[in-house]
Amino acid sequence: MGIYAINDDENACTTVCTNGLAQYREALRDGELAGDVPRCLVSLGLLQPLKATGSEAGGGAGAGGRGESAVRYLPVPPAIAAMTLAHPIEQAIEEQQSVLDRLTAALSPMEAVYRHEQQQRESRIQPLVGEETINAATWLALEACTDQLLTAHPRGGRPVGLLAEALPRVLAAAGRGVRQRSLYSHTMRSHGPTLAYAEQVTGVGAEVRTVGIAFEQLIVCDRAIAFIPVHTPKGSHAHALAIREPGLIDYIIHTFEGLWEQAEPVTFKTSQTRPPRLTSEIQRTILKLMVNGHTDEAISKRLGLSARSIGTHIKRAAELFGSRSRAELGYNLAKAGALDIGCPLTTGPRVDAPVLSGS
Numbered sequence: 635m636g637i638y639a640i641n642d643d644e645n646a647c648t649t650v651c652t653n654g655l656a657q658y659r660e661a662l663r664d665g666e667l668a669g670d671v672p673r674c675l676v677s678l679g680l681l682q683p684l685k686a687t688g689s690e691a692g693g694g695a696g697a698g699g700r701g702e703s704a705v706r707y708l709p710v711p712p713a714i715a716a717m718t719l720a721h722p723i724e725q726a727i728e729e730q731q732s733v734l735d736r737l738t739a740a741l742s743p744m745e746a747v748y749r750h751e752q753q754q755r756e757s758r759i760q761p762l763v764g765e766e767t768i769n770a771a772t773w774l775a776l777e778a779c780t781d782q783l784l785t786a787h788p789r790g791g792r793p794v795g796l797l798a799e800a801l802p803r804v805l806a807a808a809g810r811g812v813r814q815r816s817l818y819s820h821t822m823r824s825h826g827p828t829l830a831y832a833e834q835v836t837g838v839g840a841e842v843r844t845v846g847i848a849f850e851q852l853i854v855c856d857r858a859i860a861f862i863p864v865h866t867p868k869g870s871h872a873h874a875l876a877i878r879e880p881g882l883i884d885y886i887i888h889t890f891e892g893l894w895e896q897a898e899p900v901t902f903k904t905s906q907t908r909p910p911r912l913t914s915e916i917q918r919t920i921l922k923l924m925v926n927g928h929t930d931e932a933i934s935k936r937l938g939l940s941a942r943s944i945g946t947h948i949k950r951a952a953e954l955f956g957s958r959s960r961a962e963l964g965y966n967l968a969k970a971g972a973l974d975i976g977c978p979l980t981t982g983p984r985v986d987a988p989v990l991s992g993s
Contacts, residue, residue, distance in 0.1 A: 661709040679715035681707040758878040779855040791825025814840035843897035846919035
């Protein structure tokens with residue numbers, strides 16, 4: 635049933651016209667009106683037609699056949715007219731309220747189901763606070779891992795104590811047949827303890843690669859649980875999220891795979907104690923971050939190198955490209971295409987790349 639309208643006729647009057655006001659006043663004074671009356675007064679119930687008696691009806695016809703023009707109307711008090719108009723509306727409201735009550739009653743049991751499922755979904759993303767809590771959760775997930783382990787470590791070298799704690803667990807996972815892939819920043823190639831760790835895990839089948847693109851830390855076990863850091867306003871890293879939501883885990887893995895395809899494998903040969911350092915790639919990463927406006931300190935935190943080392947790399951590039959400021963160095967790097975993949979950073983600017991004068 636639809637909501638009741640005052641009048642189903644879209645052309646019906648809903649206001650009193652000027653003539654209607656005058657005619658209504660006349661009806662009140664004379665006690666009635668006859669003949670043609672304003673339509674608005676009839677639509678709003680302010681005039682009520684008076685039923686003619688048989689003699690009046692016959693007399694009217696015999697008196698010249700005035701018919702409808704002889705109809706007489708009695709004035710109706712506005713309060714009575716309003717009550718008459720309001721009655722079907724109120725009845726419709728009651729009916730609609732009844733329908734609403736039935737709908738509410740029908741959906742009420744579903745509310746409990748909805749809340750339960752929402753709570754289940756929320757429990758799939760669990761905040762972890764404190765290094766001990768985070769480490770305990772990740773070790774527990776690693777021990778339960780049976781198929782695939784993905785890790786990403788953006789700051790290159792990792793703390794020696796953490797490496798010592800992780801190594802036996804990672805080796806045990808490899809013994810269970812877990813396929814392991816780890817992604818690092820290029821800077822790990824110059825960090826002895828991390829290289830020694832990588833050599834041991836690759837010896838049992840793990841794959842290790844490095845990349846010059848900035849990325850975030852993550853751990854994914856069996857597509858069942860993922861761990862990502864949470865950066866707080868104070869910069870603390872002792873906050874993380876344990877994620878069990880399949881859609882988010884798929885997204886995280888997709889991001890990892892994209893970085894993995896661009897990364898360089900870390901391999902160990904009997905004739906060398908460590909893989910090549912990819913110095914040019916490290917320099918290119920530093921210079922890209924500098925061009926994007928990052929300070930030496932910010933680059934240091936992101937790549938796991940000291941701020942002094944970052945400054946040294948930038949200074950060498952400035953000397954190589956004849957630049958006297960960061961802005962000028964950024965311009966010369968762009969003109970020379972030196973930040974493009976595969977372009978060596980061992981030569982100065984191209985002939986067609988003029989060196990700016992001034993700071």
